Amino acid sequence: MNEQKKGKLNIVGIGPGHEDYITPASLRAIQEAELVIGYTTYIKLVQHLLNDKQIIRTGMTEEIKRAQIAIEEAKQGKIVSIISSGDAGVYGMASLVFQVLEEIGWKKGDNPEIHIYPGITAINACASLIGAPLGHDFCSISLSDLLTPWPIIKKRIELAAQADFVIGFYNPASGRRQRQIVEAKEIISKYRPGSTPVALVKSAYRKREHIVLSDLDHFLDYEIGMLTTVIVGSTNTRFFEGYIYTPRGYTNKYNILEGTVKEGQKPGFSLNLESL
Numbered sequence: 626m627n628e629q630k631k632g633k634l635n636i637v638g639i640g641p642g643h644e645d646y647i648t649p650a651s652l653r654a655i656q657e658a659e660l661v662i663g664y665t666t667y668i669k670l671v672q673h674l675l676n677d678k679q680i681i682r683t684g685m686t687e688e689i690k691r692a693q694i695a696i697e698e699a700k701q702g703k704i705v706s707i708i709s710s711g712d713a714g715v716y717g718m719a720s721l722v723f724q725v726l727e728e729i730g731w732k733k734g735d736n737p738e739i740h741i742y743p744g745i746t747a748i749n750a751c752a753s754l755i756g757a758p759l760g761h762d763f764c765s766i767s768l769s770d771l772l773t774p775w776p777i778i779k780k781r782i783e784l785a786a787q788a789d790f791v792i793g794f795y796n797p798a799s800g801r802r803q804r805q806i807v808e809a810k811e812i813i814s815k816y817r818p819g820s821t822p823v824a825l826v827k828s829a830y831r832k833r834e835h836i837v838l839s840d841l842d843h844f845l846d847y848e849i850g851m852l853t854t855v856i857v858g859s860t861n862t863r864f865f866e867g868y869i870y871t872p873r874g875y876t877n878k879y880n881i882l883e884g885t886v887k888e889g890q891k892p893g894f895s896l897n898l899e900s901l
């Protein structure tokens with residue numbers, strides 16, 4: 626029997642945009658590919674790695690086509706890398722590839738093989754530029770209502786705000802979509818003071834990187850667009866020397882400078898609430 630050569634589909638997160646922040650594994654996954662597929666902006670970010678490779682660039686709204694082509698070409702026996710910025714599994718191409726695979730009845734072990742390479746997602750990249758805002762529990766919410774009904778997104782904002790998560794907003798606004806971040810602010814303001822730290826990080830680790838540190842009352846005075854991630858602090862998040870950080874609770878248990886345990890507390894055991 627003429628057995629077809631198995632192809633390989635790499636789903637690759639390329640990090641925020643600067644070559645120092647792509648992992649060696651993702652780099653190899655791109656280098657070994659015969660065909661690289663991605664949204665035009667991301668292809669540009671890794672252009673210098675592509676040399677003589679076959680490249681398929683597609684526009685923003687052509688994701689489904691991109692996933693289908695990637696699978697089809699890999700099935701033919703090629704090594705194909707489909708790339709997303711940040712992590713491909715975070716509002717990226719990975720889940721769409723799985724959805725297409727499910728629809729076409731792909732089974733584990735079938736052609737093509739699937740490999741997934743993680744990348745530094747925007748919330749981590751942006752956090753590193755402003756301090757340590759994610760030091761305690763956090764979540765991310767995409768404000769894009771292109772594929773998710775707005776009432777569902779609103780409910781998530783409401784509950785995340787109520788639960789005092791630090792919130793990273795992906796897709797906060799675009800040319801046509803400006804209303805969502807305004808509503809998000811109104812919801813969060815019911816639960817957190819106007820002085821809560823908010824960071825707007827645009828194009829982290831890219832040429833046009835721009836950072837604004839503001840607060841809940843004032844952050845809407847600044848430009849927020851498609852390349853911005855908005856990080857809203859919890860009620861514990863604070864400003865310190867030009868940074869924003871969220872303490873983890875060490876001072877509930879320890880005297881930080883002395884390195885000693887506070888009275889009534891025990892290392893390795895749950896916090897004693899009566900001594901707080």
Ligand code: SAH
Nearest residue numbers: 711712715717746747795796828829851853
């Ligand atoms: N897969 C990507 C997210 C894609 S959704 C990841 O893991 O990072 C697109 C949104 O991600 C943008 O609207 C923006 O909110 C955020 N984003 C992506 N790259 C960014 C960067 N370099 N700086 C700031 N925000 C970024």
